Amino acid sequence: MASLTFEHLTKTYPNGFISVNDVSLHIDDGEFVIFHGPSGCGKSTILRMIGGLEDITSGSIYLGTDLLNDILPRDRRLAMAFQNYTLYRHFNAYDNMALGLRLRDLPRTVIDSRVKEAAAFLGISEILDRKIRALSEADKQRVALGRAIVCHPKVLLVDEDFARQNDDRRSEMLRDILAINKKYGTTTLYVTNNYEEAVSLKKKIVFMKEGKITDIG
Structure with missing residues (x-):
């Protein structure tokens, strides 16, 4: 199973800034999910915590039934x-x-x-x-x-900066990751602050603001 589950996920930096604030969410196996919100809302931080590039302040991330919190990044599939x-x-x-x-x-x-x-x-x-x-x-x-x-991999994490802000390359990248999701059934999480792009993909969108989920559409 390549489902992802966040339980009361929180990230607080040493200066007191709360990047992710008590986020709980379930993502189904093979699902393509878009995280949308303004810069600094915590969407990229969530991807980095899933990947093990950021420590989790509190809460849990599960890949299927496996708790990821203490698994080394190289062992997370x-x-x-x-x-x-x-x-x-x-x-x-x-x-x-x-x-x-x-x-x-x-x-x-x-x-x-x-x-x-x-x-x-x-x-x-x-x-x-x-x-x-x-x-x-x-x-x-x-x-x-x-x-x-x-x-x-069981999960593919894609940050919006991967396309280096070139519109043509960004469109090509989106076609590629949609095709990967369809062919391999890889659970895919994509981060963007572009609303038109998010809705054009016609996938589940997790809307975020100030570290919290405000809506799922």
């Missing part, structure tokens, strides 16, 4: 697509996508099959042998998504 792609410039696209699988000591044939399947799905088969520094930003973005899906 999640994929994160944030603004920093963290691609290795001296590797080619294939090696960047394969790295996580190699660290798991998967057989070479499995690695090759997964990388080539993901590349074909994302339309980047022809660039697998190219170095990252030679790729366009759009292709780097797809390599980063490919690196995420080859590991068969």
Whole structure:
């Protein structure tokens, strides 16, 4: 099960600022959910707490029946697509996508099959042998998504800055993550402060303001 459940989730910073304030929510297995609200409302902080990049002040996050609070980020079976792609410039696209699988000591044939399947799905088969520094930003973005899906994550977390604010690239990225959600059934959480974009996706929207959920539509 790749459902997500938040129980009274709270994040308070040392200066006293409450970024997330007593949020409770259930997200079904395979669901595509959009978090919408103004900058600073806590939506990106929730993604970072799910991914283990931010400590939880209080409350709980469950992945299925597993409590995530004390599980190391690398063991959470999640994929994160944030603004920093963290691609290795001296590797080619294939090696960047394969790295996580190699660290798991998967057989070479499995690695090759997964990388080539993901590349074909994302339309980047022809660039697998190219170095990252030679790729366009759009292709780097797809390599980063490919690196995420080859590991068969249970949940995909996508921050709005992943598209680097380029409208065309942002549209392409949204098509890609919608396709990933549909093909693989990956539970997907997407953060945006663009209302028109949020409603155009025709998915569940969690509206947030000042660290709280104000509505779900």
